[in-house]
Amino acid sequence: MRDVAAQDWHAAVLAAREDGYGWFDWLGCVDEIGVADELRVVLSLRRLDDASAPELLLQCRVPRSEPRVDSVRDVFAGAAWHEREAAEEFGLEVVGGDRRRLLLDASVEAPLRKDEVLAARTAGPWPGAKEPGESTEGGASPSRRRTVPPGVPAPEVWGDRDPDGPDPDPAEIAAASTGGRVRRRSR
Template identity: 60%
Template sequence: MTPEVVAPAAWRHRVSAAREEGYDFFEWLAAVDEIGRDDVFRVVLVLRRLDEPDQTCVLSTDLPRDAPRLETLRDLYAGAAWHEREAAEMFGIEFVGGDPRRLLLAELEGTPMRKDEVLAARSSGPWPGAKEPGESEASPSRRRMVPPGVPDPAVWGDREGGSPATPVEVAESAVGGRVRRRRP
């Protein structure tokens, strides 16, 4: 189903109207970082009717990256509070009137789901979990691969010429599967 696109200023009003239309079951709310396509965060909301469960209302809005703010829905739908806190913590979206406490990653600084966020822990230590290609004893000749989320050192960090990378350059370079370069 294609979501109905709502302006951020009309978000709360449109969600309230959907509730009056009978969409009284909050299913989920999530955010998506659209960097590389558009300079926005997209917030998507799915509501259902309890009397007709196959009827869904899907709404979306685009928030600017420099000031992602949206009115809270937690007083309209109690279940929205958890989803808003998660989106706030992971993407840095401010839900005006919402609960500002951290939910999942209290000790972590930053916004890990933003595509321009540098995940320094991945670049400074070994990748957790299964071994990377080339790290097993059975195939010592294979090259070490970079895990997802580690930007290319030519883009991120100390660069010659002193010009900082743009967030789009960092996000595009943070793709897993490329060969890890050895530093001189």
């Protein structure tokens, strides 16, 4: 994995292509919340002239508050779709990239950021929380605590909390992305 400064992103990808890495494989984005306050953009390139050459991974880190990186679609045309996906799913601004939406309505902001609450999962019962033998009529066994699905923070963090209280901590919301936590009964 080769680290690249965000301002050198385009030049580094161009240099890699000139070094023989002429096959664009994929470009993705990772939300590093809980580890760092940034997004990590990763690009995978391969050599076609040397099958034994390892995959080249380039990565740059951009602040979550201003996630901006230059487009590389002029270097690898196939990167355009991947850049659009990262922009739509993570809120990454790709300077010089195609700004059209791929999948989601414009009202949806950045659903793959870990601090984005998946409200649809809180609206109804989560089917993954049921165990064999549990019915919808009888509910869960009174001795069993219910688990919550991934992407749904505890009510104290988001949801059933004091509306006059402080905003939830993004790191606490991000911790909810693993799911399976036990939902405590409020008394």
